[in-house]
Amino acid sequence: MKIKNAKSTKVFNLMGFIYITIMGLFCLIPFIVIVSGSLTSQDYIVKHGYSILPKEFSVEAYKAIFIFPKQIITAYGVTIGVTIIGTAIGLILISMGGYVLQRKDFKYRNSVSFYIYFTTLFGGGLIPWYILMTKYLHLKDTYQVLVIPGLMSPFLIILMKSFMKSIPEEIVESAKVDGAGDFKIYSSLIMPLAKPALATIGLFLALAYWNDWFTSSIFISSANKFSLQYVLYNILQTSEFFRSSSSANVATSYNLPTESLKLATAVVATGPVILFYPFVQKYFIQGLTIGAVKG
Amino acid sequence: MRKRLSVLISIMVVTMLATTLGGCGKTSSTDATGDPSKLKKVELTFYEMGEVPKDIDKFYQELDKLTLKDLNCTVRFKFSTWTDYGTKYNLMLTSGEKIDMAYSADWMSYATNASKGAFEAVDDLLPKYAPTIYKDVEKTTWEALKVGDKTYGVPTQYHEFVQHGFVYREDLRLKYNLPEIKDPATIEQYLETIKAKEPGMSIPTYEGSAFSELFANTTTYDTFDTLGLTAGTVPLIIDDAKPTVSISTYDTPEYSAMAKTMKTWADKGFWSKSVLSNKEDIEANLESGKAGGWFGALPAKAKGTAEKVALKHPDWKIGYFNYADMNGKVYPARANHNLMAIVKGSANPERSLMFLEKIHTDKTYYDLVQYGVKGLNYNLNGEKLDYTKIDSANHGFDIAAWAMRNTPFIRENINDWPNYKVIDAALTKVGKPDPFDGYVFDVSNIQSENAAISQVITQYAIPLEAGLVKDPEAALTTLKQKMKDAGFEKYKSEIDKQLKSFADNKKK
Numbered sequence: 001m002k003i004k005n006a007k008s009t010k011v012f013n014l015m016g017f018i019y020i021t022i023m024g025l026f027c028l029i030p031f032i033v034i035v036s037g038s039l040t041s042q043d044y045i046v047k048h049g050y051s052i053l054p055k056e057f058s059v060e061a062y063k064a065i066f067i068f069p070k071q072i073i074t075a076y077g078v079t080i081g082v083t084i085i086g087t088a089i090g091l092i093l094i095s096m097g098g099y100v101l102q103r104k105d106f107k108y109r110n111s112v113s114f115y116i117y118f119t120t121l122f123g124g125g126l127i128p129w130y131i132l133m134t135k136y137l138h139l140k141d142t143y144q145v146l147v148i149p150g151l152m153s154p155f156l157i158i159l160m161k162s163f164m165k166s167i168p169e170e171i172v173e174s175a176k177v178d179g180a181g182d183f184k185i186y187s188s189l190i191m192p193l194a195k196p197a198l199a200t201i202g203l204f205l206a207l208a209y210w211n212d213w214f215t216s217s218i219f220i221s222s223a224n225k226f227s228l229q230y231v232l233y234n235i236l237q238t239s240e241f242f243r244s245s246s247s248a249n250v251a252t253s254y255n256l257p258t259e260s261l262k263l264a265t266a267v268v269a270t271g272p273v274i275l276f277y278p279f280v281q282k283y284f285i286q287g288l289t290i291g292a293v294k295g
Numbered sequence: 296m297r298k299r300l301s302v303l304i305s306i307m308v309v310t311m312l313a314t315t316l317g318g319c320g321k322t323s324s325t326d327a328t329g330d331p332s333k334l335k336k337v338e339l340t341f342y343e344m345g346e347v348p349k350d351i352d353k354f355y356q357e358l359d360k361l362t363l364k365d366l367n368c369t370v371r372f373k374f375s376t377w378t379d380y381g382t383k384y385n386l387m388l389t390s391g392e393k394i395d396m397a398y399s400a401d402w403m404s405y406a407t408n409a410s411k412g413a414f415e416a417v418d419d420l421l422p423k424y425a426p427t428i429y430k431d432v433e434k435t436t437w438e439a440l441k442v443g444d445k446t447y448g449v450p451t452q453y454h455e456f457v458q459h460g461f462v463y464r465e466d467l468r469l470k471y472n473l474p475e476i477k478d479p480a481t482i483e484q485y486l487e488t489i490k491a492k493e494p495g496m497s498i499p500t501y502e503g504s505a506f507s508e509l510f511a512n513t514t515t516y517d518t519f520d521t522l523g524l525t526a527g528t529v530p531l532i533i534d535d536a537k538p539t540v541s542i543s544t545y546d547t548p549e550y551s552a553m554a555k556t557m558k559t560w561a562d563k564g565f566w567s568k569s570v571l572s573n574k575e576d577i578e579a580n581l582e583s584g585k586a587g588g589w590f591g592a593l594p595a596k597a598k599g600t601a602e603k604v605a606l607k608h609p610d611w612k613i614g615y616f617n618y619a620d621m622n623g624k625v626y627p628a629r630a631n632h633n634l635m636a637i638v639k640g641s642a643n644p645e646r647s648l649m650f651l652e653k654i655h656t657d658k659t660y661y662d663l664v665q666y667g668v669k670g671l672n673y674n675l676n677g678e679k680l681d682y683t684k685i686d687s688a689n690h691g692f693d694i695a696a697w698a699m700r701n702t703p704f705i706r707e708n709i710n711d712w713p714n715y716k717v718i719d720a721a722l723t724k725v726g727k728p729d730p731f732d733g734y735v736f737d738v739s740n741i742q743s744e745n746a747a748i749s750q751v752i753t754q755y756a757i758p759l760e761a762g763l764v765k766d767p768e769a770a771l772t773t774l775k776q777k778m779k780d781a782g783f784e785k786y787k788s789e790i791d792k793q794l795k796s797f798a799d800n801k802k803k
Binding site: 042043046047067126127130131134135213214217218221222223230233234237238240241259 | 346347373374376377378379382383386389390391392495575576579580582583584585689
């Protein structure tokens with residue numbers, strides 16, 4: 001049976017559609033400008049500015065990025081590997097942490113939660129962190145350093161904990177009655193129920209790993225271990241440095257199409273993430289309301 | 296709870312301090328073996344700015360052949376890359392990494408790092424391990440490099456000028472029969488014609504420098520602006536006759552005269568009303584034919600632009616007007632412009648200096664470090680560099696060994712912009728030592744005044760200098776008043792004190 005809409009509802013819907021269309025365009029147009037700008041020749045951009053459709057077609061900028069295909073492909077490999085491994089391990093650790101922290105029979109859960117939370121308020125700062133990583137953990141210039149620092153974050157643990165809280169405790173009890181051990185309960189009962197949380201937090205983790213250039217920047221010194229974002233960011237920074245430097249040092253052999261290059265870089269870096277979104281979107285929307293309503 | 300928390304916090308603070316300071320407290324282990332014939336095999340680590348060059352492995356192969364034979368060592372370079380290089384450089388120094396020598400310069404805070412103890416003094420080592428460098432570099436340069444009473448850096452043996460000039464389109468000047476560019480009036484005439492006759496070509500994008508360039512170069516004052524580090528942020532200048540007292544820039548008659556000139560230029564539409572927020576790239580604009588002039592170009596930058604334009608638009612011609620032609624004031628780059636410094640805690644300061652000495656005296660080393668592997672990264676056409684057959688995208692060797700340059704060894708390129716030599720020769724002829732070489736502009740005692748004054752400059756001085764105010768006279772009065780309110784007196788007296796002690800030290 002179809003419910004007839006009142007006129008006011010129709011008007012409301014119409015307004016809503018218009019509003020959402022406009023908002024959608026606001027999001028879409030800049031992206032289209034980026035893509036078309038990346039396909040326009042540098043000279044044209046300098047002279048006439050950006051346009052919706054590329055007026056003077058040129059793939060010069062993509063050539064500049066992919067000029068060392070090996071470097072870009074290696075960097076893609078590094079980033080994909082780090083993202084997958086980091087997200088998987090991170091999810092296991094965070095979900096175990098979150099689960100344990102919300103179990104009422106864990107006596108010191110509040111103290112431990114506070115201990116985790118405390119690190120968000122006070123940190124050692126960059127230099128102690130750097131010294132810890134390089135001198136004590138000897139992680140400089142290794143693949144591990146790209147993964148380990150990002151595995152867990154207090155915010156994500158707390159998020160996971162509050163989601164786990166919304167799973168009725170009776171489930172745990174019933175499983176116990178049936179003779180399941182603690183790990184079995186976690187792996188067979190809690191994990192499937194926590195799928196939305198896992199998807200959300202997994203997405204957070206994956207994005208963080210995907211977009212991370214800073215760790216590469218300070219810890220990695222051999223070019224074959226650079227992550228993708230760092231390689232791309234570095235191309236930009238280098239051309240920027242050579243453009244803006246007022247020092248006579250500057251080698252003048254650099255010839256990079258800056259404006260279009262920047263845009264092409266953005267396209268190359270966002271590409272896979274855009275493909276990634278639709279798959280987790282379903283869970284992501286559910287996950288957004290994590291902890292908002294507790295039954 | 297509260298008490299426990301405060302105890303906890305203080306423990307943490309102490310721990311953090313301990314870790315931070317622990318990184319700084321490195322003891323140096325300078326073992327002076329002395330005899331170069333019985334050298335132990337070591338690996339030296341050098342820290343350079345910039346990118347990891349392509350073909351680095353092949354480069355190391357060649358380098359190892361040389362260094363193992365002569366110095367019984369291998370040398371490995373670490374590179375900062377241009378992303379966040381400042382942060383990484385400081386991390387390298389503070390965390391006690393194993394680095395033997397690192398690049399340093401005024402723009403990488405040489406004096407500050409040296410006075411904080413990041414570097415090892417080289418005074419005693421130099422005569423013994425790098426005698427030629429010690430002899431070739433002028434005494435005044437070594438003097439200028441002193442921080443406290445020790446020298447911490449080994450400078451480049453390369454004369455270069457950080458003197459700016461005006462880049463314009465010579466072909467257009469000839470096309471419209473304009474007089475040769477030699478002063479602000481002829482620049483004005485040139486710009487006016489461009490504005491009127493070349494509609495597609497706008498104006499030179501004002502990069503905040505038209506004023507400061509012309510002001511600094513039409514007067515005989517010395518400015519504090521070196522290398523653009525403090526460009527336009529110091530409202531003080533010095534009269535050569537009285538080098539111990541600074542003068543307020545805004546009090547000079549030349550300032551108000553120049554402000555009026557800029558007003559007429561802006562009114563004629565040489566640059567747009569929104570220039571101050573303009574982020575356009577003047578170099579790119581010039582290359583694509585959008586801009587007709589560029590105010591703040593170094594000879595080396597002009598060279599780069601001219602060479603690129605020559606490839607892209609063979610019918611164009613780039614002209615260069617040297618501002619130094621107006622007041623004859625040319626100083627070579629300061630002593631601390633490019634340095635190599637021994638990092639505190641280096642295991643092999645002696646060997647590092649010996650390696651530098653090799654680069655300085657042996658052309659085989661020099662060519663390898665500066666240009667890469669012959670045949671792979673560059674070719675020679677006679678004695679000149681020839682890159683025509685080199686795939687520069689895959690084998691362009693570009694190590695930023697700026698502090699290891701040596702004028703007699705530098706090779707010309709067959710594509711060099713011919714004009715560059717003329718400019719360089721002219722600059723060399725009039726160039727004289729910078730009287731303020733070695734002076735460090737230190738604002739640590741006047742930080743709040745400095746911040747306030749920068750604010751005033753951005754808000755009141757820059758629009759005035761860009762000619763974007765209604766009435767220059769009135770704007771200048773306001774500017775002076777605001778300066779006073781920002782603590783100009785204290786600021787000036789601190790700088791005067793520094794100038795005085797600099798002069799006193801020099802006399803000694």
